[in-house]
Amino acid sequence: MHDIWNPWHGCIKCSEGCQNCYMYALDRKRGMDGRDIFRTKAGFTYPLHQDRKGRYTVQSGEMLRVCMTSDFFLEQADAWRDEAWRLIRQRRDVKFFLLTKRPERVSTCLPSDWNDGWDHVMFNVTCENQKRADQRIPLLLDLPFKHKGIMCAPLLGPIDISAYLATNQIEQVLVGGENYDNPRPCDIDWVKGLHQACVQSDITFCFIETGTYLIKDGKTYHLKSKRLQSSMACKSGLQHVGKPMHFDLVDEYGPIEKELLYKPHFRTCCEQCGSRLICNGCSACSTCMQERGGIAATSE
Secondary structure, eight states: OTTEEOSEEOOOOOSGGGTTOHHHHHHHHTTOOTTOOEEOSGGGGGGGOBOTTSOBSSOTTOEEEEOTTSOTTOGGGHHHHHHHHHHHHHOTTSEEEEEESOGGGGGGSSOTTOTTOOTTEEEEEEOSSHHHHHHHHHHHHHSOOSEEEEEEOSOOSOOOOHHHHTTTOEEEEEEEOOOSSSOOOEEHHHHHHHHHHHHHHTOEEEEEEOOSEEEETTEEEEEOSHHHHHHHHHHTTOOBOOSOOOOOOEETTEEOOGGGSOOOOOOGGGGGOTTGGGOOOOOOOOHHHHTSSOOOEEEO
């Protein structure tokens, strides 16, 4: 996917949401151990990659989700983070989505010129249950970031974040169920509760995917493919576009006019994707064509 940047790979499990980690599952299929942490080679400098005409592969205005197979604030990555910050600093025309389960480490891992935050960086914490929400969101609120969000994935229980949304610091909430090895079920009522709280505060809410097992009206549904899970999340009606997020993006010439920023391209199949609200658009990777087969759901 063209919207993901993994400067390093591998992670150490640290909370309930890590139990059935998708990265660990995928690494096992490749004969790898998810606990092995290493700096990626060609992938490390991805934000600076250029095409044959000298144009950046990642265009001005796109968003890069960082460390989706690790944690940007992982202790074992301390030696590489300064260089990653340098790349982020260099591409102030790109939005960077940082996600962590380790907000307690963040204040000591920021660059010296951070001040009250860089306008092209969005910081998010993972909250899989109420315990982690009450532990991590207060830390999120106290940290100097211009843009803040919450990721409730895998969602493992009901979560009340209303008081945190009332601070007017949270701009986006993302929710998803669990996949891969021994996935735990996600109850649609948990999703509805978070959705309602976001609608009341007019905060963008994105239900990305249901997960493999979805509980609805007392039944557990087995959704076999991620494409179906995404489609069902989209069809649920539990998406909300809240107050707009504004990123002041600049390049070497100064502020970039809105008309010159990247405009996402979506295909017909994207209309039923749960991630559309947060997606850079279609990268023509052909994955949707490869998966067009197995989208059957069963009730059990």
